[in-house]
Amino acid sequence: MVNENKKVRVRFAPSPTGGLHLGGVRTVLFNYLFAKHHGGEFVLRIEDTDQSRFVAGAEEYIFDCLNWCGLTPDESPVHGGAYGPYRQSERKESYRKYAEQLVADGSAYYAFDTPAELEEMRNRFKTAESPSPQYNYILREQMRNSLTLGEEEVARLLSEDAAHVIRIKMPTDETIVFTDMIRGEVAFHSSQTDDKVLLKADGMPTYHLAVVVDDYLMKITHAFRGEEWLPSAPVHILLWKYLFGLDQMPQWAHLPLILKPDGNGKLSKRDGDRMGFPVFAMNWTDPKTTETTQGFRERGFLPEAFINMLVMLGWNDGTENEIFTLQKLVDKFTMERVHKGGARFDYEKAKWFNHEWIKHLPASHYQPRVRQLLEAEGISVPDDGQLQKVLELVKDRCTLLPDFVQQAGFFFKTPTNIDTAAIKPKWDEKKNLFFGEMMLAFDLAPSWQHEELERTFKELTAVHEIKPGELMLPLRIMLVGGKFGPGVFHVAEVLGKEETIKRIKFTLQLVQG
RNA sequence: GGCCGGUUCGUCUAUCGGCUAGGACAUCUCCCUUUCACGGAGGAAAGACGGGUUCGAUUCCCGUACCGGCUACCA
Structure with a gap:
């Protein structure tokens, strides 16, 4: 298939008329992987021969998308090259x-x-x-x-x-x-x-x-x-x-084409709108209608997951492996293993890929984006190290980046919306007493490690003759605000003594009142 | 309508003539977890149909059906 004497050169030639579709990105990917696998060059050429369909900003948007995906052209209107101009x-x-x-x-x-x-x-x-x-x-x-x-x-x-x-x-x-x-x-x-x-x-x-x-x-x-x-x-x-x-x-x-999840035809932007998932790589704002269509990036996808998910729609390496880095794909990609038949797009599986990548990647990789998300919700994060620690602690629970707002936000902002309804019905004076003493015990704890805190807590439940199970949920609600999050003593450890006691005290007042 | 392409669990797919048809997502059950997840174990679930070829067809050939693409001074 590949002539040894000729340097491999491929091109992606989009027409800049709007958002960059999933299928377009996959075409770029296959081009890129094939070229790089053979040590060749990837050219981006703009097919703007239809002047009636010119859309302002569409070309720049394409570059942004490729950039986000890490699929950088060797030659293009902005990268230059020996075969220009690259705009038709x-x-x-x-x-x-x-x-x-x-x-x-x-x-x-x-x-x-x-x-x-x-x-x-x-x-x-x-x-x-x-x-x-x-x-x-x-x-x-x-x-x-x-x-x-x-x-x-x-x-x-x-x-x-x-x-x-x-x-x-x-x-x-x-x-x-x-x-x-x-x-x-x-x-x-x-x-x-x-x-x-x-x-x-x-x-x-x-x-x-x-x-x-x-x-x-x-x-x-x-x-x-x-x-x-x-x-x-x-x-x-x-x-x-x-x-x-x-x-x-x-x-x-x-x-092969990427098809609608539910039946007939190739996947379109409309399908995404209809079924609630993105179709474009990144947010696209139509300059005429000023209407914005959400992209995979803004939905909270990692580029690694996005291209991984795309490549698996129509290609596999013959093993049961499904998770690949771009570099791994470059190594393994061959046209022989590209399918003939179209593939239905499955958003659930797309999310699974993202979840896998969030888990596998060190949190530092997406920390800046999560920080932005938190700050957009009015949650300020003073310490990078602390954020890093929290993200590692909660990343197993996050499928899309915005999930971190719920899973990590309460570490940095005292919850105001506390699910007291979950504990009030079974609340009694015994529990009141218990938590009162627990604050004292915590205050005197020799070290502020989750093992230590759990031991202290368990000892106290024994003294009070209350089953730990009856107190774990209340404690969680106090610290987290709701029924979610990592192990409650891990949460306390990260929160620190002062904040932990403060939150217990606060909820205690709510429950009593 | 015509032309072209495609067809394995609900979905993405493995299989390049030997199959008790494997994996993943989703789903269900259980375990772990005194939350939610992660993780682990297991279940249910597929070769469109009809002919050939062959000792043997999911795999090769032919028809049929179904699905898709195209049929612009758009790409």
Whole structure:
């Protein structure tokens, strides 16, 4: 699959029109892993040939997402490189000559049909059996193009700058075959594909022309894209054949799609909104509507977990391992183990990956983000060391980063909302007495270690002839505020003597009152 | 409609002709834990269907069904 003589070069070519979708990130990932596995280069090219779909900030957003994921391009509009510019809008002038070359050698032609005429044609030929008539080898005979108009008329229109596009002239009867890295040999009949527009009336290339020209100019060796592109592959194959030669063509790989969790179709932003999970990598704010769509990052995912979860949607290393670092993935990734079939997205499993990563990583890794989360809730954390200790203590209980607010917040801010309802019904004077004495005993404790505190507590329960079980929950409520958190004596240890006693005293008053 | 692709537990998947079909998520039961988790043990749960090929098919071939993608001067 990999030609030893050629340096592997891959590209991700998004169009900057909005939030970066899960599937897009996975395409980046597979590109990146393949390139790095083979010691190659990963290029990011911006496909902004559709000026009507320009969205401010979308390009910068893509870079932020890749940056967050740790999938840094070797070449891009911001990273530079020897094959720039990396924005197709800035390469506009380079495409026309290839399109003209195709016209000159008879593989393409000028078409002067207006959008209205096109629509009229489609309506006229639309039938039940053929709901979407194609501008193909039959219909082009009835349209206004350089095949039907006669040389003089064409020359006149051209000299008058009449609006026109350049369309590929699909062969009437030819079988187009290529070998996909994932699917093996795939064949198409040329008559089934329409005469795609190559160069638009505004002079911009369509994706079809641009992808071929730029992949050639940028010396791309392997071209990965979503499966939705498979039907237009024959156009690209033909363009390669006409323009640069099939021996120059990159190896294609059409990646399986990421599907909706509940049934039919590829996963969309709508599904996330509908079912309450993110679809974009990071928050995306539509500049027109100012509406923000939450991303995986802001939902509290770790980038390590995010890419780990994504890579497992369509690839595995053949073992029962599911947790991989980026570096491990680079080592192990091969196209041979990429699946053909689409994978349903499962948010529960995605969360599981994040939970695993929170547990495995040292807390220092995500400490700054947790600090931000806490501070956003008005919980200030003066001491880094203390925060570190707390995070290690509670991380087993956190699936998403915001879970730390509940699990760690009470260590730094005395709980005000205390679940006294959980203890009040069984409260009595004996317990009152017990806690009164326990505060004294704690105050005199020789050391403030959880073992010591637990021993002191147990001894006192024996003296008072109360089962420890009846007092553990009240103590927890006093220190934590609710029925959650690490072992209650561990909590006391971290809280320190003064704060522990203060909280006991406070709740005691609440319960008595 | 046409073309192309896909099809193993509910979900993600292992299996490259020998299978008592393995793992993970989710789910259920139990243990651990005088909270919530973590952890541990166990249960239930799958080869779309029909034909071939073969000593033997989940695996190879062909049909059918179902699902998906595409069918724009969007990518």
